[in-house]
Amino acid sequence: MHYETIAESNESTVVAEFHSNNEKKSAYESEAELERAFIALLEKQGYEFKKIHNEKGLKDNLKEQLEKLNDHHFTPKEWDTLYSQFIANKNDDYKAKTKKIQEDPIFNLALENGKTKNIKIIDKKNIHRNALQVIHQYSNKGGKYQNRYDVSVLVNGLPLVHVELKKRGVAIREAFNQIKRYKRDSFSAEDGLFEFVQIFVISNGTSSKYYSNTTRIAQLEKNHKADTFEFTNYWADSKNNNIEDLMDFAKSFFAKCSLLNVLTRYCVFTSEEVLLVMRPYQIVAVERILEKIKATHDSKTYKKSQSGGYIWHTTGSGKTLTSFKSATLAKELEGVSKVLFVVDRKDLDYQTMKEYDKFQKDCANSNTSTKILKQQLEDFNAKIIITTIQKLDKFVKSHLKGHAIFNEEVVMIFDECHRSQLGS
Structure with a gap:
């Protein structure tokens, strides 16, 4: 498959200067049209599109991706140990899962042949070894309500970035409120794999922003404002020009090197259990x-x-x-x-x-x-x-x-x- 280089910056995370070549879209562009165009652009940049709509598919793909990353085929017993003790441990909340991604992404797995092997869920030293996939319309069952999520980016099979879209003309806050409901009602459902999400992206096509998985809670505890919108950030180029259009945002923030650098190098999980995602x-x-x-x-x-x-x-x-x-x-x-x-x-x-x-x-x-x-x-x-x-x-x-x-x-x-x- 041919991958098209859309925005390149010599491995820099933030592009030096971004010039949009997008035509201004109609204010009536639907959410479904936005979603299709966004996914198509990610595919052009080397993401693999996967038709995964339920937890069984997510779990099967996760096993396959971790086997590739670690160059090891898990026996049923080994996979059950890794999955139940480390990935989907029932005692872990989203903060514990965040700590695993940011600080402790390695599990010492006892193999059936009597040896042990360090199993990574993300490779922080060689970021290009991490597999990026995109899924959409995933349905999470077992929560307070059954929700269907717009677009999620999987890193080695784990959902680490979630994107919520609204059609052009709808306030971006609606996407923010939708994620708030998902976090409250369904991300912890089933085996809680969506509690691994580190970064949320919200967009109405015209305006796009990102924020970490803990920041809204931190703001709530600090200011007692559940709906405060202040902490969401714009992505920008190195000259501090905001990159707001969703297609432009996809070419810059979601460039594979940029996204992996942000996830592995430019996040800080503080001793107060707040995930800080650095600004451009x-x-x-x-x-x-x-x-x-x-x-x-x-x-x-x-x-x-x-x-x-x-x-x-x-x-x-x-x-x-x-x-x-x-x-x-x-x-x-x-x-x-x-x-x-x-x-x-x-x-x-x-x-x-x-x-x-x-x-x-x-x-x-x-x-x-x-x-x-x-x-x-x-x-x-x-x-x-x-x-x-x-x-x-x-x-x-x-x-x-x-x-x-x-x-x-x-x-x-x-x-x-x-x-x-x-x-x-």
Whole structure:
């Protein structure tokens, strides 16, 4: 089958600049027409369309996809163990399933031959090994009401993205309200496989938005507003131009590389059990930081202005999340020994540590003295360190004759940096 490349951006998650070539559709385009056009576009981009309308079909396909991903044919007993204990464990709610996708997607399965095998439900390191399929009009039985869902994207057989459509001219909020009813009445029905959905997409053809599976609940607990619509996000290009038309949204957000990157790299399941899906401008910032680090590593242009850079941000733009994700991904890069997050006041030191702890408990190391900072810099396991510029300055000045860390590749992220610090 020939797949057509529709939007390409050199593996960047967010396309550099998007130009729509769609003709403006009639305001009377029906929901069924939208659905057909959307699915056809996903197929062009390499998604496999599957006629799956019930749980038996979903479960059979899930087994087949996981066998391909893990290069292992399950015996009936092995499959029953994996399915009942890990995938469809009756004690798991949607938060537990979210944690499995985001943090713990591997199950140590005892095989019938006496060996054990690590079984993945998603491959985060080699994202192109994950199979993307699209289904529509799935009927979930056994809930409070029988519901028929519009479009769902399966990743290795699990529904991880759900799309609810309304015809052009109908308020997008109607799609949002529909998903709210599904979450309440039927996603947990039968074996609860739709509780694996990480991201919801809503569209009326003209306007399209996305949001995470936990955010509405978090907003409800915070503001006591069940119907608040504020947290839904627009997708955009790297110049922050919103991409709203459903067909344009499909070409960009649903580009295979983009969607898999969002699911595997640019979500954070916090210690408060809230799933944060990063916004396009945050993803662009992180990827440009990582590109700069890689380029500096390859060219060995240390201590020069071109080895650094700065990211503009505004209040409320989520810069702490951007810095956190930059730090956690940077520490995995080849050659990187440490990531230092440097703040200019003691209270910010503590505040940042609290924020990082919310994103991921005990992911970073803070310090109350230069002595502790020195110990952390000498500790191989202390990969992310939060410190103040005063402690860092004191450490450097007390080791003018040299220190082993000076020969390592260390990434420094400065909070509230200024252009005058570039290359300093």
